[in-house]
Amino acid sequence: MAAAGWRAWPPRLPDQPIFYPVLNRWYATKIAREWNVPAEGVGYVTRFDVRRSYLDRYQVQQAGGRDVLEYWIPAEELDDFNAHLVGAIIAEAEYRGPVDDEEFTDAEEALGRALPEAWRTYLQGESWFRRGWMTTEAYVWLNSPRETLEVHEAWDQATVTHPGIAIIGGDGSREQLVLDLRSDPAPVLLVDIASDGWDTAIRQADDVSQLIDRIEAGTFAFDLKD
Template identity: 35%
Template sequence: MSSNDDQIAQAECHFGVRFPEDYRHFLATEGSMGRFVPPTDDFLMINPITELIKVNEAGDFQERFPRSVVIGGDGSREMLTYDFRQEPPSLVLLDVSAQDWSSAIHQATSFAALLEQFPETGWKWDDFEPSPS
């Protein structure tokens, strides 16, 4: 087991979850990211595994959002968060000042889906999901 795999396992143990395979693969291969994604030019930041516990403890996210794991964000106030209250966990956006889950804005059903759609959609700022035409 590589040190990266060990760190992933430690974070999973800390949060009492198993990360989805697409996110685990990203952590093991890419590790992290922080860049403006064209053509939307929205900033997407995915935290390295070494920062996950610290980031989640800094914002008291576990108290305000039970079964959550913040994995990144927009580089400012919005936190990209796994919602482990459901299986499989979806990704939502939460403002750092949000008090509970009612403020969550759905982003994607999986990490792979987020990365695939992000260049075209960027961040979604409301919960409206357009119906397919």
């Protein structure tokens, strides 16, 4: 898709005679988390628009429950389908498979502190939210333990001025979601990349379990007010 400027779906593989675009995010998320992540280690939810006059050629198929709705587009008709896309294909969310124990062990040794058990449980579940859009229109990016260490290395001296910090995510730009591991439970705070200490950090959740619950519900929003 990237090679086509995110404006066309790639040809189907020989064992994929049908392209199955689905009609709602719930079903797309279910496919990404329950099928794609176990098979590939990663699953994506995308959103795109197709001209109604073209889609009316096809029947909506109910492949299970009331909300399990999809179109069946023959692989040989995919070029025509792509020609009727309106705008770009948007990546709504990315999910990842379980993080192994070794990665957590390495991170905790480097940090000199244990990460919250709830964070380990979430990232070692069948799938976890890696990045994407909330229903609040907030864009959230979560880090694996290995990525946390990579961000710490990039921050360099700034981690020294934030003792006990673990950078577990952010907004994909300046703002970082962090844990203050000096406390138990560790609160989730928002810190700007230019911050020179904890004084300007803004609390986002009392602990990481609250953050996870809001992300899974799609209701998380960054609190930017001190």
